[in-house]
Amino acid sequence: MKSHRKELWFNTKSRREYINITDDVAEVVRESGVQQGLVLVNAMHITASVYINDAESGLIQDYDDWLERIAPFNPSGDPSSGGYNHNRTGEDNADAHMKRQVMGREVVVAITDGRFDFGPWEQIYYAEFDGRRRKRVLVKVIGE
Amino acid sequence: MKSHRKELWFNTKSRREYINITDDVAEVVRESGVQQGLVLVNAMHITASVYINDAESGLIQDYDDWLERIAPFNPSGDPSSGGYNHNRTGEDNADAHMKRQVMGREVVVAITDGRFDFGPWEQIYYAEFDGRRRKRVLVKVIGE
Amino acid sequence: MKSHRKELWFNTKSRREYINITDDVAEVVRESGVQQGLVLVNAMHITASVYINDAESGLIQDYDDWLERIAPFNPSGDPSSGGYNHNRTGEDNADAHMKRQVMGREVVVAITDGRFDFGPWEQIYYAEFDGRRRKRVLVKVIGE
Numbered sequence: 001m002k003s004h005r006k007e008l009w010f011n012t013k014s015r016r017e018y019i020n021i022t023d024d025v026a027e028v029v030r031e032s033g034v035q036q037g038l039v040l041v042n043a044m045h046i047t048a049s050v051y052i053n054d055a056e057s058g059l060i061q062d063y064d065d066w067l068e069r070i071a072p073f074n075p076s077g078d079p080s081s082g083g084y085n086h087n088r089t090g091e092d093n094a095d096a097h098m099k100r101q102v103m104g105r106e107v108v109v110a111i112t113d114g115r116f117d118f119g120p121w122e123q124i125y126y127a128e129f130d131g132r133r134r135k136r137v138l139v140k141v142i143g144e
Numbered sequence: 145m146k147s148h149r150k151e152l153w154f155n156t157k158s159r160r161e162y163i164n165i166t167d168d169v170a171e172v173v174r175e176s177g178v179q180q181g182l183v184l185v186n187a188m189h190i191t192a193s194v195y196i197n198d199a200e201s202g203l204i205q206d207y208d209d210w211l212e213r214i215a216p217f218n219p220s221g222d223p224s225s226g227g228y229n230h231n232r233t234g235e236d237n238a239d240a241h242m243k244r245q246v247m248g249r250e251v252v253v254a255i256t257d258g259r260f261d262f263g264p265w266e267q268i269y270y271a272e273f274d275g276r277r278r279k280r281v282l283v284k285v286i287g288e
Numbered sequence: 289m290k291s292h293r294k295e296l297w298f299n300t301k302s303r304r305e306y307i308n309i310t311d312d313v314a315e316v317v318r319e320s321g322v323q324q325g326l327v328l329v330n331a332m333h334i335t336a337s338v339y340i341n342d343a344e345s346g347l348i349q350d351y352d353d354w355l356e357r358i359a360p361f362n363p364s365g366d367p368s369s370g371g372y373n374h375n376r377t378g379e380d381n382a383d384a385h386m387k388r389q390v391m392g393r394e395v396v397v398a399i400t401d402g403r404f405d406f407g408p409w410e411q412i413y414y415a416e417f418d419g420r421r422r423k424r425v426l427v428k429v430i431g432e
Contacts, residue, residue, distance in 0.1 A: 001145050001289050001432045003324035036147035040396050044407025046341045052249050053190045058229030062238050085346030094350050105340050108184050108252055110284035119188025140398035144145045145289050180291035196393050197334045202373030206382050252328050252396055254428035263332025288289045
């Protein structure tokens, strides 16, 4: 069995950002030399997601609006006014912990003949919900 | 290490449909000959999900109603009237991209002694949110 | 390829509970002797989740409140009064099936040099949404 790991680093300009990392992950798969296997791609931070969906700017805006409705940003630590208990710790990112659960921590992608075994529109995204600082994604390949 | 892959194809009559694929995936696991390993089951399209939950028709109706409340179907491209930016591309399926994120793209199931290592009620479902066309699921088995 | 499996059992006092299982899963990884690989950790029941996020009590309260807003507990089988079709089967836990989908069934974690390949704050949680009975989590390790 072969294995290979690599970290991808990000430091977004905006608090929330959606970055297509498909080519970066494909490069790690190539480096691994794995022909048949699985690649795990996960956010290493708990206020960010890795997900697979469309590279379409309108949809990305829709996701951002929808997540903000489901779990609105609110720096307050007072739930009775729309804030979050978590923000009493000095953080202001409780909403980001919610958004990340909706979009997920990780994806697992099949590798067949040395490449992603993908449908026609699958693209891997890093979704940042509390950026403007250095954060990273783990890519772990196993197989043969 | 052994590996095996197979695609399952669907063409649902309704826009949204929930199909129990447990037996189909079990058959792929048997074909693989893998005794100890993992099986990845993922939608290859970005408006459909693979998830594990109950084979109970009332619950499936509840899921469908609930997802429609969280991300209502609306073919409009105008967010100010409940539509989605994505639908300006000529698509009408932005809601399906949201529903799929809630239910997830994939499941990973353990294989022990050649069979699913499942709890008592676990069943694998394909959830279609924008059907009436040919779409598919990937089953990838790795192990020994 | 090595593989190893173990079940973790729970019987929570409350209907909903959030339990940090990071150390328990780490022990299973150590037992496996796997140096490079993947560990799958999944709820074996369909009204519970395994997820990765923060060990912070305020955030856990926020998750609980948020999930209760997204899918409120209601033992009724009448959707027109806020109940769920599923509860006509004699169950009262339809809300738990919804909450589990938001938080997810499983996590897959990379093993590197015999240990979790984790970011600084990642902790593995078992989230129980319909407890007060014996339920379990599967830990399956594969690798070398």
